[in-house]
Amino acid sequence: MNLIVQKFGGTSVKDAQRIQNVAQIVTDTYQQGNNVVVVVSAQGDTTDDLIAKAKEINPKASKREMDVLLSTGEQISMSLLAMAIEKMGYPVVSLTGWQAGMLTDSTYGSARLRRLNKERVDVELDKRNIVVVAGFQGINRYDDITTLGRGGSDTSAVALAAALHADLCQIYTDVDGVYTADPRLVPNAHKLSEITYDEMLELASLGAGVLHNRSVEMAKKYHVNLEVLSSYTKNPGTKVKEVVKEVEKMLIRGVTRDNDVARISIMGVPDQPGIAFKIFSHLASKKVNVDLILQSIGRDNTKDISFTVSRSHKQISLEVMEELNEQLSGSGIVCDDNVSKVSIVGAGMQTNPGVASKMFEALAEAGINIQMISTSEIKISVLVALEDSDRAVKSIHEAFDL
């Protein structure tokens, strides 16, 4: 008997009909002789509705109370799904985050899982119950409710799969797998049947929007076999695992773009040791995640430093930089959020020196200017103007013949 963890997102449980569809998938899996743990997100617009309610009363509500409020969303969808499964005649029990032993730190709004106390879930599985667990939520050591922030339900699912030593963790979404590029952008993009954790990590962090990074990192760490698939079709999805077997080794795995980017530059700061440290430690102290970094070669004893952040961090970053510009007698701050980060990912490029030049060539031929470049072992990212973003993805996809 296998143990399978299945996670369904908000659109997959948005109304009674979709919930019944999920109940069908779950009970089919159970019927085949598997133990099943199901993780659900809040229904479609529930979270937005709850946020609107809170905003009307107090736009600056504490994160603790927001978490109390928002965690009701998954509690509603998990009980409704359990009722749908009951109706089909299967034994089922729904559990909130605290009931399922999801123990987190105290960072309300974006808590991290610390430990999973799997006792209760084990008891229910021993009774051959289908176990429906609220995603996205847990409790801290004060017994206060916390939420896990973006991608939280994926993380809940992978954590449960890891703790329970599940044979497979299936992430059901509204796309049926991981593609070589966004199919809405590149019509001839095709679905990958397998991908490695590292490739998925790069794709997720680059805005592929299928799986959140935290969940992939956790899956890699605990060797959880992941599968991304659609709750709308019966098509096989994309498997995410340690090592991918394939007949023809593809050079690159996919092209992605991320528009949630702002570029900030501080100009004319002294070209001396410790400057970069000063800048990025200040940003880190404000919890700003910096992505690409580019430092100009020194000239006249000064240099320029540019970096990118997500748009939600733009304002705080600018405040930090204005302050530093004064302290360091820089010549000013430049900011641009009409930019997009376009990347290619693939374990194959490690051993193939021509990849970067092929990418740059494709962009040059399309007349697209590259503002910044960043490379890792299995990824190359470039920053381009927002208006060039779509064309960049298409021309690269074509150049690599994906």
Added chain:
Amino acid sequence: MNLIVQKFGGTSVKDAQRIQNVAQIVTDTYQQGNNVVVVVSAQGDTTDDLIAKAKEINPKASKREMDVLLSTGEQISMSLLAMAIEKMGYPVVSLTGWQAGMLTDSTYGSARLRRLNKERVDVELDKRNIVVVAGFQGINRYDDITTLGRGGSDTSAVALAAALHADLCQIYTDVDGVYTADPRLVPNAHKLSEITYDEMLELASLGAGVLHNRSVEMAKKYHVNLEVLSSYTKNPGTKVKEVVKEVEKMLIRGVTRDNDVARISIMGVPDQPGIAFKIFSHLASKKVNVDLILQSIGRDNTKDISFTVSRSHKQISLEVMEELNEQLSGSGIVCDDNVSKVSIVGAGMQTNPGVASKMFEALAEAGINIQMISTSEIKISVLVALEDSDRAVKSIHEAFDL
């Protein structure tokens, strides 16, 4: 420093404006130097909306899952109220039933409180936090969520007041106290400033609709000082306590009526010992609560037995009685739910023999036929035709010059 428990019902927190109004009442009380624990129900129609969602998916959902679903209603209103209090600049924390230590038995849907673990609430009060607690809900010994059923939030409030040895438990509703009769029915009914637990108990069980019996019983048992008052006005309410001081001892406290009544009679059963036991033990085994009972004087070795039940128990009662009618060779079942129970309540009547006759006189003068009569030490109830119900209340109110 006094400790005051305040309970607000669904209409008192139905929207953002009403929640802000409640926050004002709560913080005013805190501002006066009191510790405050607030118990809230779900917002206005939330519970009905959740029930509709469940019905769409599974009209026969288990009570366990219904409780998981319904308990989100209070979790939403408690966090919103906490946010409103935060906005006014006061320290506050919201707690669900399990966080507040409300331990119940396992009767999902109508659980009874077994114990209150007040540790967490005490910790928060020591920090001088206003503590907002979800009414109506708790957990059983399996850590499963339960709800307390009708009047549950009142019971939560009284239980907290008892466990915390609160100086006062204020129940805020949409009426501003307990009246000598329903003011919509009897325009010159007046508000009572004080009433005893026993009188309140009789009134509550007779359909006065202000406080649920369970909460009054608990208040009496643990000597909790109750006050019923309105969240819409600043008028003083009605105090419910052990002994009422008053200048003029009123003979009766109020007139009430209850239309949720069905009368059932079994005719021509043998006039021999054990028949009544047989009938009412059968009904009890089906969890039917019988209210008034009337047994005719035997004639021709047979007798008739009549009793009243709430309308929701009519069907099951009829089934039980049809079966017994066959077993006992009775001559048939008669049922009438066009009836109403009209009652007068008052500790004063114990020592005053003329009360019953005065009531019957008033009804006779109004030409109203009495179908059944039941009396207790502080209450007299009569069953009349539904169409006579309003006139009965008015004529009795007038006769006693309330």
